[in-house]
Amino acid sequence: MGAALASEVPDTTLFRKAMGGFAAGVTVVTTALDGRLSGTTVSAFSSLSMDPPLVLACLKRGSRTLSAVREAGVFCVNILAADQGELAYAFAKSGCDERFALAALEPGASAAPVLAGCVAAVECELHAAHDGGDHEILVGRVVSVRIDESKPPLVYVRGQFLKS
Template sequence: MTEAISGRAIDAQRFRRALALHAAGVVVITAQCEEGPVGLTATSFSSVSLEPPLVSFYVGRESKTWPRLREAGCFAVNVLAGDQAELAARFASRGVDRFAAPTVWELAPPGVPLLAGVSAHLVCALHSTMDIGDHVLVVGLVAEAHIDPGGLPLLYHRGRFGHFVPHS
């Protein structure tokens, strides 16, 4: 079996179509660097370890935000709520001030921008990174969390934002 697939790689378009079927929660990663706040939308967020408490996301090597996130040394994971699709789109757009109104945010200790109205914030210290393919794996050590226990998530599926509908 391994021999049958070794060295083969799926066609890029088919790969994207398959991945688009995986519904994912949406987060915005934020940090404060010398020039001010930076942030980007990501669906590659994942939990990694409970002890120590680690989380991860992948960022594209071409990202203009990534070098500034790395320089900041700490970041927040803002877990978006179901009604925050516009915010997600803004933090994925280039050529806009992502933190200008109508974005509502505050700078919280130890100096990380936190977005308002989210389901949860995870405040992280940059733990480690690894170059992998055309992305960088970024691992954060979680120092604290702020939680809205009633929060329902924003999801991304087949190129569209949507809501989570629990089974009754």
């Protein structure tokens, strides 16, 4: 077992390293506002409630996608498949307008774009938004879910995607 590092006062680097050891699924949160598509890669995503069906996604303050979601009132959490790592990287880049050309779009129940080829797509109406430090915690009321159980999910841990 490797050497343990400890810090009494949270050190940003140590905290980031600790959180990086927690494997997370990779999603792309998408929305559309006045015909303009927005999306960003998000790993801070979770189910919140079964009744009513709620999820939460944390988006960085200042994000164009966050602003668009707040104004549009709808979003889709596209849970990426293991073969969609390049898509995750593209949506993680700020100001990369051609990223939507990398994946086919499918019609959904809301105005939010649904990315083809994902493990699942969870379409939501914005239910609430809460302060989360340098992020905002969006709570979505689920209005539609689609899944493809034939594909393994994309998983990110310690700065890299796990190989399936």
